[in-house]
Amino acid sequence: MAKIIHTMIRVLDLDKSIGFYRDALGLELSNRLDFDDFSLVYLRNPENDVELELTWNRDQTEPYTHGTGYGHIAVTVDDLETEHARFKTAGYEPRDIMSLSSEDKEAAKFFFMKDPDGYEIEFIQKHGHYQ
Numbered sequence: 001m002a003k004i005i006h007t008m009i010r011v012l013d014l015d016k017s018i019g020f021y022r023d024a025l026g027l028e029l030s031n032r033l034d035f036d037d038f039s040l041v042y043l044r045n046p047e048n049d050v051e052l053e054l055t056w057n058r059d060q061t062e063p064y065t066h067g068t069g070y071g072h073i074a075v076t077v078d079d080l081e082t083e084h085a086r087f088k089t090a091g092y093e094p095r096d097i098m099s100l101s102s103e104d105k106e107a108a109k110f111f112f113m114k115d116p117d118g119y120e121i122e123f124i125q126k127h128g129h130y131q
Contacts, residue, residue: 075121084097
């Protein structure tokens with residue numbers, strides 16, 4: 001059986017992205033591989049084994065385009081309102097908290113925020129399916 005180990009995104013400013021993911025998601029460096037033309041940085045936290053791989057290409061000077069295929073990264077949090085307020089205070093721009101209902105019961109409560117490269121992150125209140 002396959003096991004998901006990481007998802008990868010390309011970043012323009014490696015230090016800025018590492019700082020964002022450390023401050024926003026509590027992800028810390030688990031491995032770094034530096035090559036002549038690029039670096040691979042792996043971030044994780046104690047909550048799980050899945051890592052976020054940041055790929056930094058040294059010659060890239062323009063922001064990456066995300067095309068029509070990219071969706072988002074999703075994370076769960078214990079207290080959605082507290083996290084939303086924390087991001088606002090930190091100067092990030094979280095969107096409004098939203099709610100999805102199915103068959104007259106709340107399925108999910110969430111908000112989205114972009115990282116420094118414009119990738120969407122969905123923050124979901126731990127509840128039901130979203131643990």
